[in-house]
Each structure stands twice: as structure tokens, then as C-alpha cells.
Amino acid sequence: MSKQLIIAEKPSVAQDIARALGGFTKEKDYFESDDYVLSSAVGHLLELAAPEEFEVKRGKWTFAHLPVIPPHFALKPIDKTHDRLKLLTRLIKRKDVEGVINACDAGREGELIFNFIAEHAKTKKPVRRLWLQSMTPASIRDGFARLKSAEEVEGLRAAAVCRAESDWLIGINGTRAMTAFNSKTGGFHLTTVGRVQTPTLAIVVEREERIRKFRSRDYWELEARFECAAGEYTGRWFDEAFRKRDGDEHASAFRIWEKDKAEAIRDRCDGQPGIASEESKPSTQLSPLLFDLTSLQREANGRFGFSARATLQIAQALYERHKVLTYPRTDARALPEDYVSTVGEVMRSLPAEYAPFAEEIGRNGWVRPNKRIFNNTKISDHFAIIPTGATPKNLSEPEHKIYDLVVRRFLAIFYPAAEYRLTTRVTRVAGEAFKTEGKVLVSPGWLTVYGKEAAVEDGPEGGARLVAVTPGESVATEDIVLKALQTKPPARYNEATLLSAMEGAGKMVDDEELRAAMADRGLGTPATRAQIIEGLIAEQYLHREGRELVPSAKAFSLITLLKGLGVRSLTSPELTGEWEHKLAQMEHGGLSRDAFMHEIAEMAREIVERARRYESDTVPGDFATLAAPCPKCGGTVRENYKKYACQSCDWNAWKIVAGRQFEIEEIETLLRTGRVGPLTGFRSKMGRLFNAEIRLNDDRQPEFDFGQPKESDENAEPVDFSSQESLGPCPKCGGRVFEHGLAYVCEHSVGAARRCDFRSGKIILQQVVERAQMSKLLAEGRTDLLKGFVSARTRRKFSAFLVRGKDGKVGFEFEAKKPRAPKAGTGAAAPDASPAATEATSTARPRKRGGGAG
16 A cells, blocks of 8 residues: 655654544654654754765865865765664655655745755655644644645745755855964964854944944933923923934934033023923824744843743744644744634634633624735745644743733734824923923723733833813923933844844834835844854854843954955845845745856855955954053054054064953953953863963963962972962861962962862852952852853853852852732733743742852
8 A cells, every 4th residue: 555754844743743643553763554654854864065076174274175166065964863864764765655745844944854855865756745834633634635746835945955055155165264364374263154144243243333432422401390280290391493414313302412501591491481382182003013933032032031042942832842823933924814714713712811802802803804914915934923722731931921922912913003192292481492292091902902001101102191281371490400411322232133133134123014024135034043143152253241242352353354355245234135035036936046056156256265365464454552552562552353463563462362352451451460360261172161361471472370280289389378368268177268360269278288179260150259259258158149140051141149058168049039910911920031041040949059159
């Protein structure tokens, strides 16, 4: 009897398919029924590689063997999943298997995973495509009743392969060329670049450059307090003749740039009567669009501090394991036009806490055709993320938060717009105008789903409820406050705002619907953007500081190099956005695979040739002149692309040491004092991270100073602590504690005659422990709350006290947090912690301790 082989992307999906179709028996690594053989990959099983005849064994990090543009690609099995690949190959080649059904995830990545398996197996058997939007049994059965032909998804297959091959070509050639350039003068300096990751990095670096160059300007505002018959209100002075002009982003009708002018207005108006006039107008606010993955990641990052990767993992679990959300890796924010009846069924199946809203929607007939919600032109391979109607069971707190976000957004979009009455009052005093704005929520509309208290906070134009005045009423000016303020630099990117920038290919657009219209020209895809950000962090191009993403010196160095070499294609978000747009065209048959790949190959050649042609070790760039003098001759030290170099003698020092680049402030401290640190982020030849102090040696060159003998050194000389003041008594033996290298140590723990082992690092999980804090720990048993710890597992910041344990070891104690009451009507837990930050918080046990913090 002939059978069809079904290949899912993950074992859990294969199990779901087996349950939905029924009739399967379980073999070792696959299922079988009368009609089907069913198995799965475990994610990617193969990766691209150059064919053996085109790959070099030695010298691949030199220009001699670049560019690498093979006429075709080989597929290399991934070692850890090789057994699964062998199984699938064997099943594909079974004689009773007449056709194959691709049941990998519905999207570009799933298409790639399956295509590589089929290519590796060299199968000619017919292929059909299962296209699932939901993992409920009914949706799975419906999907098998509507299988797509291979021809229907040929465009998606071509785009998937092109994306993988173009990433390989640009990543391999760009990384090898930049590494070869940076390693010309000695050493090996791995410099990774990518078709999407590097333009993304350029966005963050450009913003940080603006922040660093920003110089604040003083300005003044006037706020008056008026008394009328009904009570008091305040108003801000404004320039009625103000018109926004290009070139000054900080200009505002409320700002006065000269203090004398502000004081003169205050003196002229203070105590004088005013005449109030006002006008009111209605205003409406539509609910936000349904979530796609990027907007869900932005919302979760802003509300809960979840990283983009964490949100994707949670949404994927809610789709795959819990079956309560539809497919999350989508860039659409609308539903199919034939989904009206399905929405009604989902509404009726939602958990009880959402029933009042669902019932009101049903009672009023609000689920009806509406192009803002149901629009086939606004969906691609997938539609917006919505609940499936399946009952959620055993959700974790982070899972419930994401589920709640999606359900409330789903309910809200069917409600009417929120209606406000906006009031603008102008009070004229001595010829000057003061503005007061107020807002009253007339009808909450969709805000009902979130609780009415959200109306004043989230509505348009801001403001508050005003006391009433009669037309032309004379009011008394009770007080005028002159506020001295300063302009602020642009905000650093966090994951939410960087996702927005990637989505719009660097063009920041506040309006969500305009942003959605630009989504097909973004950097990466909704499914890959989280991975790109995490990759930049893993490569130490970006650091997480709280919720902010801060580019490292290594990031500035790379962007400087690429701009200096004129490799615009790797720093231009708009150009890479065009590539994503072309891949989308290819998916729909609008662009050939050959045309796209020819363009990518030419770009790879250009990158290599520009790096090869450049003769100078110094790349043009905006480099600093150090505030500290040369340690050898006292001359001026300037930064160039690779070094810090004296302009008067031969002294110079590398900017990058042990895989870490010195920041300007660090090298200035080193030159001024002869020592800096301890510093974090150095990497050994074995790839291990370590901390160290840096000092100037006798030749005035930087070198590591670890400040301690090896533990096995029995002939170690005694350490002289006579020039130091003790920080306090050792908690283990009562001896004195001093600074020594990278640690605070007991005087009896160093030297040949050591008899104590107390030692606590000056840096613990990237938190610098100052002398004063160590003294407090030794004297009182606990430091102040320290807020700069960074989890080694999640890379997220957290706050904790360092405490002295009974055994003398230093451990953590976490601040007790009061449980936050949920907002009225939300039913959601307070957004006070990331799902990945369990190391950082402990609400159930206020005094959680752990040994070995030092």
C-alpha cells in the first residue's frame, strides 16, 4: 500500500498531527498509519557550505582566497542532529512512500528546512505543502484537506534559498575581508559582519553618535496659577506666533531661550488680571491594530521588559504547546475576509475573565466586515496573531502576560472608538498668552477592555479635567513660576524602539498604520529580528544596560571601518530593506532567483575589493584627541582606527587587547594614573571571558595585572599591605581585609603561609564593588542595594544586596517587592519582571541568599 511521508519541523508538531489525524502507531522516531508515515526535523538539520573544491583549508582569513563565490552550494549536516537527518533520508527513500508532505512551519524558514532535507535526499518524489495558521486539531485536519502543490509555494522556496545563500555570501566574504584587513599588522581580529546585522548596528551607532555629540541648551518655561470663580487651574506661557522651522528639533512654542526675556514676561504678568476664553471639540481614538510579531515584541518590551527573543519564545510556546494563539511569526495585522464567522466562534470560547467583553461585542453585533480588520490585501502568508479559542491551562506568569496582551488587543479592535471632549483654554494676561488643555472621556469605547483609567494616560493630546470658566471671565493671576530647563539628547534605543527602526528600515514612524505599510521594506523579518539583536549582543557589538542597548567601542570601530572603506551596502538600512522587499517580490513570482543572486554576488566582490585596495592602516574617521598626555614624552595622543598614538614620539598602544576595545575614558585614566580597572570583557585564546586591571609597565606599555600569585606558588613572597588602610575584619578568621589585585582579600589568604581563603571580587557579575561597600559588608553584614549586576545566563541587569553568610562567604540578598495590584478590568499580573530574569527578583522570599557571589 502506498503512503505519504509527512515531515514536520519539530517533534511536538508531529505529535499534534498524529493526534489530529488519528490512526497512528508510534515507532521509535516516527509514527505510521495506513495512509501516512509521519516524522519531523528538529529545526535546521543542514547548513550551507562552499563545495569542497572551492573551500581552502589554510589562509581563508587572507585576501589571497577572497572573494568566495561558488557556482553552487553544498549542504553540510549539522553534527548534533545528523542521526535525525539519516532517519528522514531513510524514510523518504522507502519504496512504499510515493510522495512527501512538507509540514514544516508555514513561512520562509520552514520552507528552507524542508527544502534542504529534500535536496540532501535527492528525492524526485512529488511534494505537497501543509499550510497551518493554527495548531488546533480542527485547523490541522482542515489544512490536510487543502494541501498546496509545490508550484504554489515555488516563490517562497526560491526566496528562502536566496535569503540563506545571500546571507552566506555577504557574511562569509564580509567577515573574512574585514578580519583580514584588521589583522594586516599582526594578530587575529575576528570582525563579523552580516547582511542584516551590520545595518542594524549602524542604526544604533548613529543614534549613539548623536547622543555623544549632543550639547544641551538652557531654556525657560513659565507656568502660571490662575484663580477663577469655580476654583484654580494652571496654564503655560506660549508664543502665539510660533511656527516650526527646519533645523531646530528642540524649538517649541512653550520654550523661551533667553532668561531675561522669560523674567520680563513673568514680571509683566505677575499679579495682573487675565481674561479666559476656550473652545471645546470632540475627538475620537481608534483601538490599535491587531498584533503582528514585531508590534507584540515592542509592546511586551515596553510593558514588561521582555526581550524580543523572550517574547517570540513565549508566543511560540502559546502557539505550539498550549494551542491558544495563532502562528506568531507573522508580519500581518489583519485577518482574512472570510474569517468573520471564525472570530465569533473564538469570542464565545474565550476564558471567563474576558466573557463580559465578548458578550458585549456579540450583543451589539460589532463583529462584521470591516477593511481595517478583515482585509485580504493586508495579509501575506499569515494573518495577525489572535487567540484560537482553546482554553489556556497551566500558563506561566510570562505566558499569561503575552496571552492577555493578545486577547485584549483582539477584543478591543471590535469595540467602537473612544470618544473625548478636548478643551483648549487661553488666558491672556498683559498681552501674553497662557495655554491650558483638558480632556474628558465621554465614551470609553475600546478602552473598556483595558479599564477606564487608561483613558487620560493614553489618549491623544494629553491634558486633564478642567474647572469651568464662563466666556470672557476675568481671572486672578495668583503665581507665576519660572522653570529653568535643558534640552535632552535623543533617547538610546531599547529593544522596542530598535524593532520599530528595523521594521521601517531606519525610518522612524510613530503612526502604527504607516509603520505597517512600510513593513515589507524592513531590516530582517518578524521571525529573525530578535535573533539579529541577540547576535549583536553575543558578538559584544551591543551591551544591555537595563532596557537600553548601548553600542560598544568595537561597534564604533566596525562602522568607522566600513564607512572609511566606502562599503555603504553594509551600513545602509534602506538598501538592505530593499533586498527584503525583493525577496518578498520573489515569493510572489515578481523577481527571478538568478537576478537577485547576481546582485548579491556583485556586492560580495565589491566588499572584498574595497578592503583589498586600501593601503593605509589608518581609516578616515571622526577620531578623538585624548585629554591625557603621552606617558613617554608628554606629547599629544590621538586616536586612529587601530591605535592610540603620540604625535611627538614613537609611543603607541593597540585599541583592542584580548578581544576587548578600550573606551576613551579608560585609556585616558591609564595614561594619567598608570593603572585602570578592573575591567570586564577580556577574552582568552581559549575563548573564556576574564576580568583584569591594566597598568603601564616599565616601557610605558599597557599590560595585564592580575595582582595575585598562583595558588600553588609555595614560595610566594609576603604581600605588603602597610600602605593600605584595612577595610574591616575578615568574616572567616578575624584578620584584616585589604585590596589586592582584582579582589578584596584577607591578609592571611595570600603569601606562602596562607591559612584563610576569604576572597571577594572587586567586580561581581559586572557590578563594581567599591571600597565603601565592602567596608559596610564587613562591618554590618550587608551592602547597600547595588543595581548593576548582570546575569551571566540572561545578560540582564538586576539589583541585589551583597550579604555576609554565617560561613563567611559572600552571597546575594534580593530586595523584597510588594505585589502590585492589577489594573481594574485587566485581570493581568503586574508587569514587574522579565520571564528570563528570575535570578534578579524574589517576591516570594524577600531574603534569598546564595553563596559564592565573590
